[in-house]
Each structure stands twice: as C-alpha cells, then as structure tokens.
Amino acid sequence: MPSESFGGALDVVGLRSDFPALQQEHHPGVPLVYLDNAATTQKPNVVIEAMSDYYRRYNANVHRGIHKLSEEATAAYENARVVLKRFINAASKREIIFTRGTTEGINLVAQTWGRTSLNAGDVVLLTEMEHHSNIVPWQMLAAERRLRLRYTPLRTDGALDMDAFRRLLQEEPVKLVGFMFVSNVLGTVNPAQEMIRLAHEAGAVVVVDAAQAVPHQSIDVQALDCDFLVFSGHKMLGPTGSGVLYGKRALLEAMPPWMGGGDMISRVGFERSEWNELPYKFEAGTPSIAEAIGLGAAVEYLNRVTMAAIHHYEQEIIAYALERLSEVPGLHLVTPEHTPHGAVATFTLQGIHAHDVAQVLDAHGIAIRAGHHCAMPLHERLGLNATARASFYFYNTLEEVDRLVAGIYAAKQTFSV
Amino acid sequence: MPSESFGGALDVVGLRSDFPALQQEHHPGVPLVYLDNAATTQKPNVVIEAMSDYYRRYNANVHRGIHKLSEEATAAYENARVVLKRFINAASKREIIFTRGTTEGINLVAQTWGRTSLNAGDVVLLTEMEHHSNIVPWQMLAAERRLRLRYTPLRTDGALDMDAFRRLLQEEPVKLVGFMFVSNVLGTVNPAQEMIRLAHEAGAVVVVDAAQAVPHQSIDVQALDCDFLVFSGHKMLGPTGSGVLYGKRALLEAMPPWMGGGDMISRVGFERSEWNELPYKFEAGTPSIAEAIGLGAAVEYLNRVTMAAIHHYEQEIIAYALERLSEVPGLHLVTPEHTPHGAVATFTLQGIHAHDVAQVLDAHGIAIRAGHHCAMPLHERLGLNATARASFYFYNTLEEVDRLVAGIYAAKQTFSV
Amino acid sequence: MDDMYRELILDHAKNPRNHGVLEPCDVEYEAHNPLCGDRLHLTLRVDPTGRITAIGWEGDGCAISQASASMLGEEILGKTVDEIRTMSKDTLLEMLGIPLSPNRLKCALLSLEVLKIGLYGREAWRETEDE
C-alpha cells in the first residue's frame, strides 16, 4: 500500500508489489505482462482484503438491520458512497447510484429518463466511436419510441469532428447527447467540457460514458456540468459487479424508478406504492454490498497514489509505447499519434490476424486483447475487422513496453511476415 | 470444509468452523448468535477464497480474451453456470442467467416477458404474502400497461387459501401467476408444484420467487415445471451481487433482451443490432465474474453437505424454536405452527416494539431482524406494524435457540413486561 | 447497549407527553421511516405571534422514536417558530442522551424531521443533510 501520497513521479516497483496478480509467472519462468487494463484492471491487496474483511467479520444485509453487523455493513456501504462522491466531486452523495457497471448505468438512464423524456421523432446524438453499451440501449429505445439516432463522425486523425458535432446540434433539435469521454479503441480524449457546453446550449441532456476516463484522470462532475456520468469499478482497481451512475439530483428526483423491490420504496400497498428518496429509489433489492465496499477501498488507494501522478505517468508510458510500436515494420497504428490520448495502443499487423497476434503474445507472457473491443460500428467505419489492443495502467513499466514489442517481432517471425 | 458428504445428521460444530464470521464475539466475551439468515447468510471460507483466488491469480474479463487469464476466468465463470444448472436441474446451462439477485431476476421477467406479453386488462395473480420484489415490479408494469393485479388471500392459519387460488384462476383469464415458494415472514411453504399445475391448466405463465426455498431444500425446476424461477446467491452462502434467473429456454428465446451493451449482441451496426444467443442475450456488459465464481463455490459446498441433510436438520431446529418461543408469556407467534414451514420464526412481544426487541437481543449478542421484512402488504393484512424475525440456517444450533429465548426474557425485564 | 433504554427513555415511551391529534390545528405533517415502518403524525397550534401553544403527536414506532417525539414535544411547547429553527439534530440527541447506532438514529430523528418539514418545508430538512 502506498504509505504516503505521491507528489509527482510514481514508485511503480513499490506499487506493483500491492498487486498479487502482477507477481505471478504467466508460464514457467515467464513473468506476466498484463496489458489488458481497458478490459479490466488488476486489484491491489487492500481491495481484496476490504471485501474479505466484510465477509469474515461484518457480513450482513444493509439498511434495515438493527444488529451490530448490519449497522457496520450499512455504515461501510454508505461510507463508500461518500468516498465516490468526493472522488468525482458530486454535489451530494444522493447523486451516487451504485450499479453493476457502465452498461447498467446507461441502461438505467435510457429506460427511466429516456422512456419518460424521449418521444417519436426525437433525436439522440451519439458518436461513431461509442462502445456498444452507449449504442445498443439507445437503439432499443429508438425502436420502441421511434427515435432518430445520429452519430457525430470522426476526422481522419481519429478525433471527433467538432464542426460536424456543432452542425448536428443545430440542424435539428437534439434531445440527448451521449458520448464517451475517452475511447477504449482509439484512445481519443474527447473535449468533454466543450461538448457538454454546446449540448446544453442546444437544449440537450448529456450522458457521459466515462468508463475509460475516471480510472485515469481526475474528474469533477460539477465543473464538467454533465447531467449523467457512468463508469465501472472493475476498470479502476475495484471488484467486478461494481460501478456508479452519477446524475444531477433534480433529474434523478424527476425520474421514475427502474427496478421495483425492497429498499426502493417508502410504502407498499396492494394497489400502489410510494418511492423512497435518492439514491435508494434506484437501488432495488439487496445491493452489491461487498462490491461497493471494495470500490471504496479502490478509490482510497487511487487517492493515495493521486490521480495527477497516475495521469502524468500514463502519458509518459503511452507516448513511449506509440513511439516503439510505430517503428515496427508492417504495424499499423489505429490509435492516432496526436495528443491528448488515453493509455491504449491499438494496432493491426500486416499478414497476421489480431487473434493470432494476441495468441503468440500470450505464449510470451503478454496479455493483450484482440477483436472489435465492443466497438463494431467504429471498426466498420475504420474498415477493420479486428484489431489488437495493448492498454496500460499506472503499474505498467517501460520494460513491459519493450517486451510487448519483442513479442510482436516474435509473432512476425512465426508467421514469416 | 466438509471433507465428505453427509448422509443424514449434520456435524454442525465441524461445519461452523468453516465460517469465519461465526467464530467472533459480538461483544467482548459474548459470542455471536447469527439469526438473520433470511436477510443474508454467512459465507464459508471456500467461498471467500474462491473469489480472492480469482482476484489474486486469474482476474480478467471474460468471453473475449485470448490470453490465459481471460481463458481461465471464462472457464470458471461458465463452470459456475453448469454447477448452478445441475443444482436446480435445469435442462440446459443456457437457461441459467446470472443476475444481482432475486429482485433483478423478477424485474427482468416483468420488463421483457411482461412488456411483450401483457396488455391492458390482463390479470396478474400474486399472493398476499409476497415480498416487495414480487409486487412492485408488477405494480409498475400494471401502471404502464393497465394490467389488473389480483392477490390470493391467506387463510387464518397462515397458509395460502388454495380454494380462492383455484377460484381466482377460473373467474377471469389469468396471464401470469407469481408466488413465493417459501414465505420470508410466515415460513409458509406453498404447494408450488400444485400451484404451477393449476396455473398452467388455466393458461398462465408462472414466476416462482424461490429466494427462501433454494437455500433450504433441493429444487428440481423440470419436475416443478415452472416457467421462471429466481433466487439470490447471498442467501445461500454466496456473495452479494449474485443470483440466478432460471427460465425455460423457449420462453427466453422468444423474449426481447433487457439491457443493451457488450456481450449481449452478435452484431452491432449504427442502425440496428442482432442479439446474441442464450444466456448472453440477458447478460449485457461485464458480468459479475467473481460473484458467479463465488456462488458456484457456495453451491459446491451445499452439495457436499447435501440439501437433504440441511433440510432435515432445519426442520428439527425450527420445530424446537417454535416450541420454545410459544412458551414465552406475551409472545405472539406470527409464524404458524403447522407444517411444513421454512426456518423462520416471526413474532411480536406484548408491550415491546419489535425494534426494541432486536436492540436488546443485539446487546446479548443475538442478531435478528425487526420491521416489515419487505412485506408491508402482508403486515397490513395481519394488522401488524412491525415484527421480530429469527431465521435459521444449517449452522445454527439448539443452544442458540436457547440463547434467543433467554434474550427475549431479558428484553421483557428491561421493559418490565 | 442496554443503556439505550435508560429510565427516562422508557418513561417517555410508556407515558408519551402530548399524545393525540389536535383538531383543528395550524400545522400538520406525517412522515414514515421507510426502512422500519415507523410512522409519526404531528399537529400543532401556533398563536399569531408565532408561539407554539399546543402539540399533538401520534404514531407507531419503537421506544426510541416514541420517546424522542415525547421529549421533543415538551421541549418546543411555548417556544416560537423562529426559536425552533435553530434547533439541530445534536440538540435532540443531547436531550435523549443515549448512544445510537446509525440505523437507530433514523428512529430518533423522525420526530425532528416531521417537525421541521411541517414548519419550514422539505427543503429546510434537506439542508441538514451531511454531504
């Protein structure tokens, strides 16, 4: 555990020792190089321990119990909410809804706010680079409500075409703007603040998919002024089954609930029921208690490392990775080299399918991802079927970049290209 | 860990040593008596360890990864599905949908099957003893679709009025029958098999809330012939954030998806998408991987103890508890004394509010629950505001029943009643 | 935790002061604690100078919530609406003088919530929320 907060440079070697999964050999004698962090990150001991401690010592259901275990579980669960609230600087802890992850957060917004606010002919403006989780929920709603979906196109350099965005906002009234803060394929960091401002000027409500942003940079939802922002705990050191939907209080208050059940009601009668106050209105049933506690522990760990130091270090490592990769003959970088961008390096290799690249790298102890990364429309737009992606977190090292590059040369050798 | 399977009698002392939370003192010198098992159960070491092992050794996202960690995570996640499939004897592992718990399972059915199959004027038949999670989702759908909700009443002995059930099925066409297998307040075990048969004869689809059944007795969904059956992992030794929706394959195939996102699609285009096959169609986004693995480990533990031995032992302990409680002056048993019933003993005490009973018991190291137990309509029907509930699992002992009774006498003394 | 039930609390719970419903009344409000089903119904009479001249409480709940309502009622009788505005959660908790866990806190504070919302509206109560 980082015993004090880091001003600038990271003690990466020290930090790595907090992560049991990073200590292992992938094959006998071959240490693991984990470069699949955009899919999910590894977990530090403090997170695993926070959950085990709950299960070993004060495991109980929350909110309704009078006994000591339930009191302690409730306090820990609600404390995690406060930790998350501070982490993204929400105005109130009532604006923090615990979810299973980004996907559930967006579906919640689509099926509650969307169902009550969007009507036939209304325009939902997304971008061509979205993850399936910020496309499919809106397509489903569009089919049900006859909405019209529009997509802001990409420029050839992989950035959003902001002129087109402005034009699309003006051409017809847009009710909802949904976009990803940082692309999980291109690494593009979208100008979120400006996009939100423009969307609001045009009268639209804004949902930000911050799954690849919150883990890597400091986020202030009040400064951004977004209406909704969603992210996943498992991509930021937290457990599976954890995530957050942030929503502005006035919007959340006005929305109908999504799931019905225990905890989200204040009274239930045979004929009708009354909803509970925020955030409980949106947390029906027994919540994911250990998961919220684990996510809180993850955020406290990130706070100790400091998001500033993480961001700074990751900019260094991704710059080095892109530089080294661009030197490999036959390697085509899908990730544009312009800045700013997130810590993902996506590429194709002439003559070798991305799956085969990933397979050979795995044989060399290097875990990357291959495929469409849940962004099929983007891949279609780029004219690509599958890509290989190495994604970094603050515990990765420059030496690991070198091992990645060496692995790619080995793949070229296997395939004689 | 029980090293071999138990034929009949349980080695409760031996089993208790598998549960770290049961080893602790609630207050200095006062060992914990945990009698809040209907809310959530404690977890054996094997479950906590199965999850920690995932996080320490092969933490990765599932289904799309080619590297070894992701392969191992996928295999473990899908193996858990097979373990659950066998546990309830589903016909196919594709009929096992992982959820957060019972509440999410019922909401999924209401919002997909319900939205496409129920129309204005259709009748949904529930029972007066339902948990909020099997009432509120149908009320919400009823408000949206103008459905008519009907409730099968209770007899004065706390059993369902089966004559009324038959009459309600015949009076008007019923589209859906939803009922709890075992009541979390009364302990009543409903005649599920017969109810399902009658409902099917009347042409209705049947949803069974088995949250209090699956942890305590052996369940065979094919023998029951139910259309949907839901339960929570955390009430059967598994982690928070875990649960299962079982559905008959043909029904699940015909249903639209609920949440949109990664994994639940086979192709995504800008305009429309195609759904993935079962069970993935209903598991959008990164699933709760550690939770499914933990639930699988819990079921394997239950299998080693054997559900037959658990059921047998629990019948013994609840009979003893009801007998001892019924001897306490001023104690009114809400749980009817007829059999069969589940391992819950719910009561009120003359002159002491249920919260105060729970509070005094807590001071004596005994954790029970007080309130409406998410069954406000039932409490209203019974004319009660709040009740106290002691709920047992196979690791509880007869001595713990004695401590409960002693605690109740202490509460009477404090309140001079 | 048995000291949660000290003499004074038990006395107020068993013999609640100002129990009943005032008809007619100048202020009326009812709230529930959704987690445990506690209910509290408050009626007040306020004279033209803003002084509280009569109080009626009625509800279902545990000893803590009943005693808290009874003690709070005694405390505010004869005070002005303005004087009560400054009364905080801590004032009430000090009056009760017992150790309370977070979930029981809700029982203890239900009376204050009903009073504050009844007098000043929902927003006033919201402001007292921490974070």
Place this chain on the structure above:
Amino acid sequence: MDDMYRELILDHAKNPRNHGVLEPCDVEYEAHNPLCGDRLHLTLRVDPTGRITAIGWEGDGCAISQASASMLGEEILGKTVDEIRTMSKDTLLEMLGIPLSPNRLKCALLSLEVLKIGLYGREAWRETEDE
C-alpha cells in the same frame, strides 16, 4: 502455445483450399463468432445422390478459423451429406491436431457450425452442445 501454429495450420491459413463463393450453389450459410468478429460464408454443390461435388469458403478470421475451414473443406469434398452427419467436433479437432483453449475453440469450430447448420439446420448443431 507456439505449437498452435504448426506448419500445416499456417500453410492452410495462408493458402486456403476451396476459397471463394460458388454461384450457383445448392447450400449456402454464413455465421459469425460474436465474441471476436470472425465470419465464415460457405457455399456447396450437392449432386442428386447427396454427394458434395464442390465447396467454396470465404470469410474473415484468424489463422485457426481459416485453416479449420480449409481443412474441413478438403475432408468433406466427395463425401455424402449422410456421411458428414456423423462428423463430430472431435473429428475436426483431431484433424487440426493442436492444443486449443476454450475461446480459441470457437474459432476452430466456426467452420463445422456453418457446415452443420447449412446442411441440417440450427437444431442439429444445438444437439451437439454439452449440457
């Protein structure tokens, strides 16, 4: 795992046998592997006795899925639709002769899936599912 890419596999992947689309054809089917985006399009000609007389494969995918399609095509050419019915997943995996992890299994079996569904319908493929 480098032995996943033994000589024979790489040869079939780089020089796929029976590559292309037959027009006209008697059987046609296309399927995707949703997890990785692999796609395989199969066309067959079948003579009146039920014998497969020509094969055309086309698609996108990794070396494993391409080699599997190529090798399976060679194997079934000249066989009858009835003979192919007994061909199992294991038959194909033995032909490939390489160690495969579960996720790569999907790549390897896509060709068999397309063939079986194309010839016998979706139900026939379903039956091969374990549990």
